[in-house]
Amino acid sequence: MAGKRDTSRDGLNNKIQTLVLTNFKGLWQLIQSNESIKRKVNKALLNSLIYKIPTRPNPYSMMTLDKHIPDTDKEKKTDTYTSWDSLNDRTYTGRHLPPNPKLNDPNNLPKVEDLAILFRKRDGKTIYSSKSTMLFPYWVQWFTDSFLRLDHTNKLKNTSNHEIDLCNVYGLTRKQTHLLRSFKGGKFKTQKLKRQDGVEEEYPLFYYADPAQGIVDPQFVGLYEPVNDEKRQPADKKQYLFAMGVERANVQIGYVMLNTLCLREHNRLCDVLASNYPDWDDERLFQTSRNILMAIILKIIMEEYINHITPYHFKLFADPEAFTKESWYRTNHMSIEFDFVYRWHSAIPETFTCNGKPTHVATTLWNNKILIDQGLGALMEETCSQPGTRIGLFNTPDILVELAELPSIRLGRELQLASYNDYRELCGFPRVNSFDQITGDEFTQQKLKEFYGHVDNIEFFVGLYSEDVRQNSTIPPLVARLIGIDAFSQALTNPLLSPKIFNKDTLSPIGWEIYQTTNTVSDLVNRNVPSSGKKYKVTFDLHKE
Structure with missing residues (x-):
C-alpha cells in the first residue's frame, strides 16, 4: 500500500533546489x-551537484582489501589509510568511503537468499516506467560497459581505461x-547482410x-577471450556473433544495435572526411573519425541522456571550457559506488514486443x-515505441534476481561497503531515522524493518533502490545524486574535451560542424539506415513523438 513519504529528512537545501528547478x-x-x-x-x-561530495582523488581504493595478508594471520584486519599506490594504481577500483567490516558482519545481516523477495515482482506484476522507452536501459x-568493468577474476580490480572511450566499439587496447x-x-572491417x-x-x-x-x-x-555464457551458446546463435571491441558486446540486442550504429557512423565519417580532405591517409581518417564520434557520444550522454533522467526544466549541457579550473577537474578513477548505482536490472521488461511478437528477454541474449x-x-x-520498466x-x-541482484548484495558485503545512511550523509542528504523517510510504500517499509x-x-545496494522515484524522474534520489556527481565530473574531464584539444584542429572543420549539429541518438x-524516405522514431522519452 502506497502512503505518503515523510520528507523531513530530505534536507532544506535539497528541497529548495528541487522546488525551484521543477517549477x-x-x-x-x-x-x-x-x-x-x-x-x-x-x-x-x-x-553545485559535483561539489556535494569531496572531490577526487579519493583517499581510498579497493587496494585496501587486497594487501596479501599471510595465511598464518588468523584475524585479518582492514586498515584504512592512503598510500601512493592506492592513489595511482587504477587497476584497482576506487571508493568514496572506506571499508566498514563491522557493518558487513554476516551475523548482523539478513541472509542474502532471504532478500530475494525485495527484488521479485509482487504477485508477478510488472511496473512499467511512465517516462522511459526501452532505449534508455x-x-x-x-x-x-566501457568504463565500469569489474575484473571477473578479482572483483577488487577493473579492466577499464576509466574513460568514456567507446572501447566497446574500438577495443580496450591498440592491438x-x-x-x-x-x-x-x-x-572498420564490415560486411553487408540482408534483412528479411x-x-x-x-x-x-x-x-x-x-561456430x-x-x-x-x-x-x-x-581480440578478447569470450565469456563463459557465450561459449555455452549453440552454433545457430554463435554463427551470427560479431567481432566487436569487448567480450560482452554481443550479450543483448540493445548492446549490438548501439555498437552497430557507432560502427556505421564511424565509417560514414571516414567518407565525409575523405571527400573533404583527399590528401589524408588511412590513419588520420581513422583517428579523426574516432575523435568526432567519441565527442558526439559524450555530448549525447551529457545532454540527451542526463536531461532525460532529471525532472528539471533547465536543460544541462556540455560546456567543457567552463570547468577546467575547478578542483574536481582531476584524473578519472572509477569508483565501486558508481558501479553499484548502475545495476539497473529492474529496468528491462521480462517480456516485450520484438519483431511484432511477444518475446522473453532471455531470447534476446x-x-x-x-x-x-x-x-x-x-x-x-x-x-x-514501448516502455522500459521502473527502476527499483x-x-x-x-x-536476474539470482543472477544479478543477489550477487550484488554479496559483492557489497565482500567489499565491506558502508551503509546506505553513510552514503546519504556523504552525498548531502540528512541521515534517515525511520523507514517511512525512505519510501512511502508501506510494504517496502515493513520488509526493510523485518x-x-x-x-x-x-x-x-538495497537502500539505493528502496527510495521512491521523484515525479518526472527516472531513478531514485540517491542514485541520481551519485550518477550526477560521477557522470559529469568524469565525462567533462575526458581528454577530448580539454581546451587545447576540443576544437576544429582536432575534429577538423567539417567534423566540428558535424559535432555541433548532432544532438540526439535519433x-x-x-543518417545510418538505408534510405527509404522514412524517419524512424528514436528517443529515450516515452511521450515524445
Missing part, C-alpha cells in the same frame, strides 16, 4: 534564451583496435570461423539474428 518553467525558458546567462547557470548548477548498459580495422580509408525484406545493411564481421566447434576467425584471434532480420531502423523504432525494488525479472531492524543497518540512427 517556474517560463522563467527557465527565459534564462535559456540568453546564451551568456544560460552558461553561467549551467556552470553553477553542475558545480539499453543505452545505459551499453555506454557504462584490439587494429584487429577490427580494415586499414583502408580509415574504416532483402535490403542490405552494414554490420561488423562475424567472430567465429566455425559449431567454437573456432574463432583467425583474423580476430587475440546472444541473438544477433533478431537485429539482422529486422534491420537497425525498424528494431530501434520498435524499441522506442519488486520489479526485477526472475532470471530484515534490518534499524535504518542504520540497511546496506548500500540524429545518428536516421
Whole structure:
C-alpha cells in the first residue's frame, strides 16, 4: 500500500533546489534564451551537484582489501589509510568511503537468499516506467560497459581505461583496435547482410570461423577471450556473433544495435572526411573519425541522456571550457559506488514486443539474428515505441534476481561497503531515522524493518533502490545524486574535451560542424539506415513523438 513519504529528512537545501528547478518553467525558458546567462547557470548548477561530495582523488581504493595478508594471520584486519599506490594504481577500483567490516558482519545481516523477495515482482506484476522507452536501459548498459568493468577474476580490480572511450566499439587496447580495422580509408572491417525484406545493411564481421566447434576467425584471434555464457551458446546463435571491441558486446540486442550504429557512423565519417580532405591517409581518417564520434557520444550522454533522467526544466549541457579550473577537474578513477548505482536490472521488461511478437528477454541474449532480420531502423523504432520498466525494488525479472541482484548484495558485503545512511550523509542528504523517510510504500517499509531492524543497518545496494522515484524522474534520489556527481565530473574531464584539444584542429572543420549539429541518438540512427524516405522514431522519452 502506497502512503505518503515523510520528507523531513530530505534536507532544506535539497528541497529548495528541487522546488525551484521543477517549477517556474517560463522563467527557465527565459534564462535559456540568453546564451551568456544560460552558461553561467549551467556552470553553477553542475558545480553545485559535483561539489556535494569531496572531490577526487579519493583517499581510498579497493587496494585496501587486497594487501596479501599471510595465511598464518588468523584475524585479518582492514586498515584504512592512503598510500601512493592506492592513489595511482587504477587497476584497482576506487571508493568514496572506506571499508566498514563491522557493518558487513554476516551475523548482523539478513541472509542474502532471504532478500530475494525485495527484488521479485509482487504477485508477478510488472511496473512499467511512465517516462522511459526501452532505449534508455539499453543505452545505459551499453555506454557504462566501457568504463565500469569489474575484473571477473578479482572483483577488487577493473579492466577499464576509466574513460568514456567507446572501447566497446574500438577495443580496450591498440592491438584490439587494429584487429577490427580494415586499414583502408580509415574504416572498420564490415560486411553487408540482408534483412528479411532483402535490403542490405552494414554490420561488423562475424567472430567465429566455425561456430559449431567454437573456432574463432583467425583474423580476430587475440581480440578478447569470450565469456563463459557465450561459449555455452549453440552454433545457430554463435554463427551470427560479431567481432566487436569487448567480450560482452554481443550479450543483448540493445548492446549490438548501439555498437552497430557507432560502427556505421564511424565509417560514414571516414567518407565525409575523405571527400573533404583527399590528401589524408588511412590513419588520420581513422583517428579523426574516432575523435568526432567519441565527442558526439559524450555530448549525447551529457545532454540527451542526463536531461532525460532529471525532472528539471533547465536543460544541462556540455560546456567543457567552463570547468577546467575547478578542483574536481582531476584524473578519472572509477569508483565501486558508481558501479553499484548502475545495476539497473529492474529496468528491462521480462517480456516485450520484438519483431511484432511477444518475446522473453532471455531470447534476446546472444541473438544477433533478431537485429539482422529486422534491420537497425525498424528494431530501434520498435524499441522506442514501448516502455522500459521502473527502476527499483519488486520489479526485477526472475532470471536476474539470482543472477544479478543477489550477487550484488554479496559483492557489497565482500567489499565491506558502508551503509546506505553513510552514503546519504556523504552525498548531502540528512541521515534517515525511520523507514517511512525512505519510501512511502508501506510494504517496502515493513520488509526493510523485518530484515534490518534499524535504518542504520540497511546496506548500500538495497537502500539505493528502496527510495521512491521523484515525479518526472527516472531513478531514485540517491542514485541520481551519485550518477550526477560521477557522470559529469568524469565525462567533462575526458581528454577530448580539454581546451587545447576540443576544437576544429582536432575534429577538423567539417567534423566540428558535424559535432555541433548532432544532438540526439535519433540524429545518428536516421543518417545510418538505408534510405527509404522514412524517419524512424528514436528517443529515450516515452511521450515524445
